[in-house]
Amino acid sequence: MAVDSDTGALDDIRACLAESELVVTTVPSGAEAIRVLEFGKVDLVILDIQIPDVDGLSLLQYIREHFKDIEVIMTAASPTVPDAVLAIKRGAENLLVKPLQPDELRFAVNRLVGKLNHRRELMSASSPPETYGLIGISDGIRNVIERIERAAAINANVLIHGESGTGKELVARAIHYGSDRAAARFVPVNCTAIPDTLIESELFGHVKGAFTGAKDSRAGFFQVADGGTIFLDEIGDASLNLQGKLLRVLQNKEIHIVGSSNVRKVDTRIIAATHKDLVAMVDKNLFREDLYYRLDVVDIYVPPLRERPADILPLVRHFMNQYAQEMGLEPPHFSDRAMENLKNHSWPGNVRELENLVQRLLVNADSGSLDVADLPKTMRQGVRPATEGFQTLATLEAEHILRVLESVGGNKTQAAAILGIDRKTLREKLKRIVETHQPG
Amino acid sequence: MTIAKLLLVDDETAFLDAMARRLKKRDFDVFTAPSGMDALDVLSQNGEKIEVVILDVKMPGMDGIETLAEIKRKYPLIEVVMLTGHATVSSAIDGMKQGAFDYLMKPCDMAVLVEKVNTAASKKRQQEEKIIEARMKAITTRRA
Structure with a gap:
């Protein structure tokens, strides 16, 4: 859908995208744009920053908040730097300066169509069987x-x-x-x-x-x-x-x-x-x-999960898709080696452990792909390095705390009681352990 | 207001020193670097501490956008505010898409800068808090 008060610009967009397989709807105002968004199936909006009834940047924000799967390209005749910054901050894919160059527009649109298709494939092809x-x-x-x-x-x-x-x-x-x-x-x-x-x-x-x-x-x-x-x-x-x-x-x-x-x-x-x-x-x-x-x-x-390794990858994909969608992220891609490590892990906490791991990987993911290094240490293959000489008190303390925590099934209150410290102190210590042992 | 740890990057050393002085007066911890390469050096030595980088867009050698990309690649959580005398729309778009926190125009109002830096720093802290929470949850439930 293209939104612009200038019918000439709308005609240009239409002409430019005529050869593509896209269905193009054009509307002259923000109010009509919202109506089309609510009733129609729109994947991509080309939105001018200056439309008569609402400010284009506000409409962009509205689209981002209400239709999170729709991608937006902004256009503007004479944009200022603050406009451009705000457009990208509010989630526009790009801001094109008018008059629109057909090649530039086609390139931007094709990129987004590719992105949308990719997302759809991930959603459908990888949805594992669920009963x-x-x-x-x-x-x-x-x-x-x-x-x-x-x-x-x-x-x-x-x-x-x-x-x-x-x-x-x-x-x-x-x-x-x-x-x-x-x-x-x-x-x-x-x-x-x-x-x-x-x-x-x-x-x-x-x-x-x-x-x-x-x-x-x-x-x-x-x-x-x-x-x-x-x-x-x-x-x-x-x-x-x-x-x-x-x-x-x-x-x-x-x-x-x-x-x-x-x-x-x-x-x-x-x-x-x-x-x-x-x-x-x-x-x-x-x-x-x-x-x-x-x-x-x-x-x-x-x-338990270790008795049915065939289900590990479908489960990873399921939770990855579910949480990525909830957080509005693209599901990241796993490297083959990372997948291999996931398959070989013994999963003592079973599906719940796997679900937590996926959630955590998504929160930590800096890029679109995940490799072995992103996995927790316990899941990386290879022998644990032998400890040379003596350990520091801090390391010893950390190990002891984690061991106690393990023995009480993760119950912090019980663990604190065994360790003889209060719950708040345990929380502080855990926080420090996590910080110094990052990543994983 | 929270006090944040900053790295100022600008090739105009007069501007750099003046800004650093003014920010220090407001109780910020300020590191400075006269180029993109120097900025990365400072980060590699003090990466843990620095929360926000204020980065000039136009610098000789490694320019602001390249430096931004490199900082975001190595330290994804550090927030970067771009500062520029002559921004073009396309450079602003590039910068924002590379993950800049915001764009400010020179000469910039000190109050605006301070506010941006504080929001950027608190965003970084929130982000870290979230990650720590997630890790703690993973550790405690993994052991459950």
């Missing part, structure tokens, strides 16, 4: 999808196990929304997050005045999920007290609301998930065997 939000082509993930479909078709309880970051909640959601309970609620509950004293009121709700501080009646998770699905995450971390309460609901399909003498029937499907070995916990009497058998009717194992 229920699960991305991948490996047998491992196909098996998971197959089991999700089988579980969705019946009404039995499900136990999902797999390492942290493999997407257990995604699987649970897929089962719920694929089942005939989809219209009712899906209620995720993190079993580690419920304090023991509040278990009953959290799960089953309470009536007004049931205990000190119970100012209002409150529905518990089981009431909210009535007719739907309750997702018990980290069931392996549930206290024996909580396990007992859950078992009773599972057996009787009824709940006692705290402070009320009534018993209420509930119809809730339970999907539980854990990264722990429940069988071993049953052996050690840490997990109730009767509860285990009630939960483990359908069993779904979500394999």
Whole structure:
């Protein structure tokens, strides 16, 4: 679309682009330009800086804020330096001085068309297969999808196990929304997050005045999920007290609301998930065997990323596209060597780790391509250099902090407690570690 | 107002000294360089510290645009304000596309310059803060 108050200039643009395969719309004012932008499919705007109703630079800003995929070339008869600076700052690709030189215009337009095509290719060709939000082509993930479909078709309880970051909640959601309970609620509950004293009121709700501080009646998770699905995450971390309460609901399909003498029937499907070995916990009497058998009717194992290396690249592409789009960036290109390193990494944090890495690479990317040097140190190949002589205290401290952090699963509060420093100090130290160890 | 660390680059040494003095009076840390090459030297020695470069466009040898491109390649986070006596529209476009933070015309008003430098410096700090946050997040969650 070309926007200019001068019909002669519009004719020139039309003539100049006649041989291209572009569909050219011309409008004489900003108001009409906005109307066309809102209804039409515009990829590229050639915008004069002086149009009658709005200032061209304001319209440029409007386009940038509302249509971030549209590219803009500005034109001006006698631009000033501040105009030019502002145009580029606001995201115009170029500013051409009038009278327009056909070659110059064609060159600028062709460049942008190339850029648009490139972006589209990246978007479409590289969108990996996605089912229920699960991305991948490996047998491992196909098996998971197959089991999700089988579980969705019946009404039995499900136990999902797999390492942290493999997407257990995604699987649970897929089962719920694929089942005939989809219209009712899906209620995720993190079993580690419920304090023991509040278990009953959290799960089953309470009536007004049931205990000190119970100012209002409150529905518990089981009431909210009535007719739907309750997702018990980290069931392996549930206290024996909580396990007992859950078992009773599972057996009787009824709940006692705290402070009320009534018993209420509930119809809730339970999907539980854990990264722990429940069988071993049953052996050690840490997990109730009767509860285990009630939960483990359908069993779904979500394999860790290192067991399905074929999915690594599709996942990288998926998150790269997703976050690049969110941040309004071009997805960068990975060098073959960088790809190779990603494939060979063991991904202890699984898909979540990969997602974080991609996000971080995008934030740090200075150019359109990413190479091995941009990856974190742990992901670069080659042997770690042997430490010569003694280390500095700072290095030792850094390593120790990271090791402690690792052992508590990244929980800064816990790590700070073990290290005997407060959380703020830990944060400061981490910040310094990150700064001195950059990049990666 | 925050105090920023600057590098002034201009081949007119009289202008360079005068500017440096005026900026120092306003509590800026000022480094100076009389050419593009010298500017890169100063950066390679003090790259960590310098937040904003004020760069003359027209200089003999390596000109402002070339110097800008090189600075942005080596230190993408450093913000560069171009300063010029006789800017052309095309050089302004070139500079902005190479990643300059802004363009100022000589003679420039001190207050405007100070304000630009401060915005540029705070942009750089925000950018760095973001990166540190992302790295911290990556470290802590990678270990989760």
